[in-house]
Amino acid sequence: MPAPQAMRSRIVALVEPVVVDAGYDLEEVAVNQAGRRTVVRVVVDVDGGISLDDIATVSKDVSAALDKADSFGSGPYTLEVTSPGVDRPLTEPRHWRRNVTRLVTVRIGDKSVTARIKAVDDQGVHLVDDKGERTVAYADLGPGKVQVEFGRSKNDENTNDENDEEEGGDR
Template sequence: MTRDTGLQELLDGALAGSGLVVDEVTVTPAGRRRVVKVVVDRELPDVGADGFTEMTEPLSLDEIADATRTVSDALDDSDVLGEQSYTLEVTSPGVSRPLTQPRHFQRNVGRLVTVQLRDGDPVTGRITRASADDVVVTVPAAKKSPARDETIPYAAIDRAEVQVEFARKDDKES
């Protein structure tokens, strides 16, 4: 078992039952120390036949603080990182993080995204459903085209990212 595999398994076990999952772990050298960055996210329920259609609440600062204590305790009680000192950073996925896995799309239902297709033009719209196999993006009406829903298989996506909205215009407003 490699250090990275052991670290992932250790942290997965430490956070089991907390409602959080480890999204990513990186260990980066920084002089005589290392920086251990752990990205945690809310555990999502199993995807039903219809996929996710509701927005997922972002993590609170209290949840991140609890996760930090749990991860720190697990690392202190383990020798998976060896004797070299490290700095621990526990964070949630930021808005600038690319969407690379189905659960990333599922977590971002309701958000505005830009999806670059492998064979085609980019699609910008709001995620209205995300299943295990594909995502539905609602593209707003433009000058020459009506609003439409595009079902995009994950395999057809080259890259995707959430677009920052400072003033979201809901459909309820006129």
């Protein structure tokens, strides 16, 4: 069996065109041994989010490509196709774009900043925090981490609860 990195590279070369042709982004491929079985974990995403039906389609296509290439010889393998979790670091412009309006913590220079992503463009990420709004170039951003919010602020621009006035306003 080839070295783990060589096998991963070969699998990425097989899987990436299949995922891209299906209209998705390949975020990660991990190849691990679990006893005699090889476990291949493929992480895919797309703007607007990915559905379970999308995952099933990609899984079927990737499995067919791996089987056709006889990637594992006669050895068994398990394929896991999934979407990135909320704990995935934001490192690429598309990651930032897919999380507009979300609260994130990110390292900018030597400081850790918690701010809301207002917008994303070719220049960088527009962040808003209690100190105001600023645009930070991608090169100046460390990996971002989405903060899980159980309740969004009333002044969040995406919250449009017309019943606030009828229910007495403040909660």
